Amino acid sequence: MKTIYLDNAASTKMDDAAIEVMTNFMRNDYAVASSQFSHRPGILVKDALENSRLTVAKAIGAKEDEIVFTSGGTEANNLALFGTAKAFAGKRNHLITTKIEHVSVKDSAAELSGNGIKVTYLDVNNEGFIDLDQLNDAIDDDKTFLVSVQFANQEVGTVQNVAEIGKICRSHNVLFHTDSALSFPSIPLDVRKLNIDLATFSAHKMYGPKGAGALYIRNKTPIKKIMMGGFNEFNLRGGTENVPAIVGFAESIRRFDKKDVEKVQDLRNKLWTSINKSIEDVHINGPADFSKRLAGNLNCSFDRVEGESIVLHLDMNGIAVITGSACFSRSLEPSYVMMSLGFSHERAHSSVRYSFSKFNNEDEIEPVSEATKKVIERLRQISPVKKAI
Amino acid sequence: MPIPYSNKVIDHFLKPHNSGSIKDADAVATEGSPACGDMVKLYLKVDKKTKKIDDIKFESYGCASNIATASIITDIAKGKTIEEAKKVTWKAADELLGGLPPVKIHCAVLAVDSLHAAIENYEQSHGLVKNPKTTTKEIVLSRLKHVINPLTGFNVIKADLINDVVINNGIVTVYTKLAGDHQFAANIKEEIIERIEPLWDVKKVEVKFDD
Numbered sequence: 001m002k003t004i005y006l007d008n009a010a011s012t013k014m015d016d017a018a019i020e021v022m023t024n025f026m027r028n029d030y031a032v033a034s035s036q037f038s039h040r041p042g043i044l045v046k047d048a049l050e051n052s053r054l055t056v057a058k059a060i061g062a063k064e065d066e067i068v069f070t071s072g073g074t075e076a077n078n079l080a081l082f083g084t085a086k087a088f089a090g091k092r093n094h095l096i097t098t099k100i101e102h103v104s105v106k107d108s109a110a111e112l113s114g115n116g117i118k119v120t121y122l123d124v125n126n127e128g129f130i131d132l133d134q135l136n137d138a139i140d141d142d143k144t145f146l147v148s149v150q151f152a153n154q155e156v157g158t159v160q161n162v163a164e165i166g167k168i169c170r171s172h173n174v175l176f177h178t179d180s181a182l183s184f185p186s187i188p189l190d191v192r193k194l195n196i197d198l199a200t201f202s203a204h205k206m207y208g209p210k211g212a213g214a215l216y217i218r219n220k221t222p223i224k225k226i227m228m229g230g231f232n233e234f235n236l237r238g239g240t241e242n243v244p245a246i247v248g249f250a251e252s253i254r255r256f257d258k259k260d261v262e263k264v265q266d267l268r269n270k271l272w273t274s275i276n277k278s279i280e281d282v283h284i285n286g287p288a289d290f291s292k293r294l295a296g297n298l299n300c301s302f303d304r305v306e307g308e309s310i311v312l313h314l315d316m317n318g319i320a321v322i323t324g325s326a327c328f329s330r331s332l333e334p335s336y337v338m339m340s341l342g343f344s345h346e347r348a349h350s351s352v353r354y355s356f357s358k359f360n361n362e363d364e365i366e367p368v369s370e371a372t373k374k375v376i377e378r379l380r381q382i383s384p385v386k387k388a389i
Numbered sequence: 390m391p392i393p394y395s396n397k398v399i400d401h402f403l404k405p406h407n408s409g410s411i412k413d414a415d416a417v418a419t420e421g422s423p424a425c426g427d428m429v430k431l432y433l434k435v436d437k438k439t440k441k442i443d444d445i446k447f448e449s450y451g452c453a454s455n456i457a458t459a460s461i462i463t464d465i466a467k468g469k470t471i472e473e474a475k476k477v478t479w480k481a482a483d484e485l486l487g488g489l490p491p492v493k494i495h496c497a498v499l500a501v502d503s504l505h506a507a508i509e510n511y512e513q514s515h516g517l518v519k520n521p522k523t524t525t526k527e528i529v530l531s532r533l534k535h536v537i538n539p540l541t542g543f544n545v546i547k548a549d550l551i552n553d554v555v556i557n558n559g560i561v562t563v564y565t566k567l568a569g570d571h572q573f574a575a576n577i578k579e580e581i582i583e584r585i586e587p588l589w590d591v592k593k594v595e596v597k598f599d600d
Contacts, residue, residue: 304423304450305450306423306426306427306450306451306452308426308452308453309402309451309452309453309456312402312452312453313403316399316403325426325452334426344424344539344540345423345424345425345426345539345540345541345542346423346424346539349423349424349426350423381408381409382405382408382409382447382448382449382456383448383449383450384419384428384429384430384448384449384450385423385428385450
């Protein structure tokens with residue numbers, strides 16, 4: 001059975017070019033970059049590392065020494081939150097974030113709040129947008145050390161008004177961190193224009209490898225390292241750089257093509273049109289205005305059916321998607337993102353996320369829509385919930 | 390298979406036995422709520438003389454574990470007397486299904502609970518309870534612990550939604566703290582009635598809203 005992979009917001013298939021570059025690199029360039037003052041093999045690796053850094057920097061309008069490579073988005077988010085908290089220790093102790101951040105920000109904020117930091121979690125409306133006035137009011141010019149708001153949401157695809165958020169933070173002279181793991185490079189990002197001080201990137205969400213990511217850190221940003229073990233990465237991240245993955249990461253950025261975003265958007269739109277036309281009682285989760293959501297993201301809830309059963313049935317049809325249902329998670333709690341949007345438990349339990357990549361094709365749309373229709377009809381037949389609650 | 394379910398679970402999940410409803414059921418029981426991610430409704434048709442389960446059906450809003458368990462326990466219970474069917478446990482179902490993931494056990498328990506609750510409802514409403522207890526406020530409140538507010542996923546007792554229960558000549562009146570136009574008022578009312586009505590000495594259940 002052919003697999004139709006629609007869980008690209010979790011991780012994408014890799015670009016062949018990136019795999020190629022990485023494979024060659026692993027075979028030939030195995031020295032460590034920090035040996036640049038000792039031997040030639042080290043210099044070659046250092047060159048590759050710095051070339052990759054330049055690629056990332058150029059792509060976001062930053063300087064090379066503003067890019068710190070990490071093991072991925074999670075580590076970059078940890079460094080942004082813990083690193084700035086550490087730098088401001090004894091001076092500022094207030095962090096602002098939202099209720100729908102990725103777990104790496106959410107859990108870092110929770111950990112900090114247990115350690116003397118006051119955390120404000122901004123509400124989101126039923127489409128996942130924060131209220132800019134609430135943000136403005138929440139900032140304490142003397143106490144707030146960081147505002148961390150994701151660029152786009154992993155589950156419902158909401159793209160925040162980052163330009164305005166950046167302006168507000170700048171007007172208060174407060175650091176602004178944005179987790180752009182899901183949005184970059186699909187949504188271009190210029191750190192200067194957007195007044196971003198820290199930004200998180202992840203390679204495996206953009207056709208690159210797992211195990212590589214980066215944190216953009218604007219020069220002069222107060223931050224301290226949290227991973228000890230050497231002077232690597234401008235003394236902001238100890239440990240040998242995962243250079244094979246980093247060159248793969250850079251290659252995936254070089255291969256990025258704007259046309260792929262249009263393709264992904266088109267596929268998403270077609271699937272939604274088809275599902276919305278053929279299945280009754282289905283609701284879109286996240287922005288109804290598709291121009292305000294991630295290109296490849298479709299998240300919807302099907303009344304009267306439970307998400308895990310839907311995705312398991314779809315998996316039996318070779319279709320890989322996920323749900324915000326509690327049954328799907330180990331925690332037995334429905335998606336906190338869905339709950340923060342103010343939806344009922346049932347709506348969260350009935351939600352399915354389809355996320356596309358450039359490797360998906362138009363001939364996959366009808367099979368997915370048809371399989372979804374069949375599965376929903378079947379499950380509704382055996383459901384004790386006869387009308388939408 | 391990367392999926393944490395046995396082949397047996399998947400078989401029952403994909404082709405559940407005894408799914409559907411029984412129009413003139415002798416007893417019905419619902420456990421769980423869509424709010425909890427699992428809800429199962431079980432229907433019984435029982436032979437009055439032999440007390441054998443002639444027909445049994447279930448409906449499920451739930452995950453594979455819930456559907457598969459409901460499927461297999463309805464298979465087991467069919468044709469058995471209600472006394473025999475009472476002995477069905479989730480452990481037996483778990484064993485027959487080749488083992489469920491530990492995190493999914495509660496979904497199986499829910500399915501088994503619905504069988505036991507349906508049998509109890511049958512006994513209550515058919516005068517089969519030995520030394521029946523007069524329905525008290527405590528009994529009603531304890532049954533209401535199975536009625537769940539779809540909005541929060543908490544039962545109406547835990548969510549503090551019940552003001553009072555008054556029992557008078559077999560008429561049970563449940564006073565809720567909910568407004569009549571609460572989005573789930575009709576739903577909660579229906580569930581309260583379904584929970585209390587089968588009690589042997591209850592003639593009628595009234596649900597009052599706080600208007």
